[in-house]
Amino acid sequence: MSNENFQASWGQNLNNKEVxxxxxxxxxxxxxxxxxxxxxxxxIDGNLILTTYGRSSGFCIDPIEKKPLYHFYPGSPILSFGTAGCNLGCLFCQNWNISKSKEFDRLTEQATPKQIAEAAKKRHCPSVAFTYNDPVIFTEYAIDVAKECHNLGVKTVAVTAGYINPKPRKKFFEHIDAANVDLKAFSENFYEKFCLGHLDPVLDTLKYIKNETKIWLEITTLIIPSKNDSDEELDEMTSWIAKELGTDVPIHFSAFHPSFKILDISATPKETLTKARAIALKNGLRYVYTGNVNDDEGSSTYCPNCKKMIIQRFGYTLVESHIKNKKCIFCNTEVAGYFTKEMKNQ
Ligand code: SF4
Structure with missing residues (x-):
């Protein structure tokens, strides 16, 4: 049942009915x-209320590659949904009609956690994604959905900017199987100016997920020309990932398109993404992708040992896979991630 007056967690009650x-x-x-x-x-009346509990901005079945997750059951469908609002204020938001929505009319679909889990199961989706807007702000709803999903053997995916405090972070990620975290840039200045937030909490979330949980982690960075695309910043970012998170964490460099409040910068050229990919590979990252552009090389997965193509993608579609029992079929090297037992020429 939908509940517009759902008592939220993590509210500290103060004097004069302030929270x-x-x-x-x-x-x-x-x-x-x-x-x-x-x-x-x-x-509301001195209590912290989550006004979007049980209400969704819509549902869609996407390929899991669209999240993007390239190493978590590649080629599988995922039931995706979101609510409204966001706790960052990115001026370049590519989903601003949802994240900045003050129109709750958008939340047309009412869905209980159980209904969502059952819908995924019925439609043969092995996972459900909390996406479109950041699940951090509807943590209580996401946790309840995740519990119902796990009861039915359905996995859960969070697409998030990772802007969350340590205690709720632990509670939220306890229920998540895979995450794609947006690392929007590698400078505090960028986070302050363009996201109205801070970098350090995001880096803490990345370290927490990778080092203190079993969650499968991938990272996405939207590359905005002249804002976060310098060689130095990309070098610093990818060196940090290699050192703090390890070289098996996939990273997706995604093309910006003018949106929301940044309309005076052109879309990211493919060459910039290719440059970012080269810097990341030079710093030892093994699985580096480009997104939002046509790029056969940047959208495919290569064996980190023999360098042969082991997953070929066309856009978000998986064309061919040469992974068997988690290993490259050409040289038997283990590939990081979660794969169905047999993945060959799907
Ligand atoms: S922006 Fe953050 S702290 Fe403020 S109400 Fe939303 S979740 Fe709570």
Whole structure:
């Protein structure tokens, strides 16, 4: 059942019916009636309420590659949904009609956690994705959906910017099987100016996921010309990933298209993404991809040992796979990720 007055967690009750939301690093202080930066958590009569519990902006069955996740059951369909609002304020948001929506009419579909899990199962989706907007702000709903999914053997995927405080982070990610985390840039200045947030909490989330959980992790960086595409920044970012997270974490360099409040910068040229990919490979990352452009090389997976193509993709479609029992069929090297037992010429 949908519940527009769902009592949220991580609210600290203060004097005069004020509440502090401690879910994300913003720690919004809310007077009675006020909504947080994310717009969906509200102080109603001195209680912190999650106004979007059980309400979705729509459902879609996508290829899992679209999340993007390239090493988590490649080629499988995933039931995707989101709600409204976001706790970052990216000026270049590519989903701003959902993330910045103040129109709850958008949340047309009411769905209980059980209904979502059953819908995934019925439609033969091995996983459900919390996506379209950041699940951090609807953590309580996402956790309940994840529990129902796990009851039915359905896996859960979070597509997130990782902007969350340590305690709720632990609670949220306990229920997640795979995550794609947006690392929007590798400078505090960029996060402050273009996302209205901070870099360090995101780096902490990445380290937490990789080093303290069994969650499968991939990273996406939207490359914006002249803003986060310098050789130095890309070098620093990918060296940090290799050192702190390991060389098996896949990274996707994705093309920006003018959107929301950044309309005066052209779309990212393919050459810039190819350059970013080359820098990451030079720094030892083994699985580096380009996205949002036509790029056969950048969208395929290569064996880190024999360098042969082991998964060929066309756009988001998996064309051919040469992985068997998690190993490259040409040289028997293990490939990082989760794969169905047999993956050959799908
Ligand atoms: S989750 Fe929303 S209400 Fe809570 S601190 Fe973050 S932006 Fe503010």
């Amino acid at each position: 502090r939301c401690q879910l994300c690093p913003r720690e919004c202080l809310l007077k009675e009636g006020q909504r947080g930066f994310c717009f969906v958590r509200q102080n």
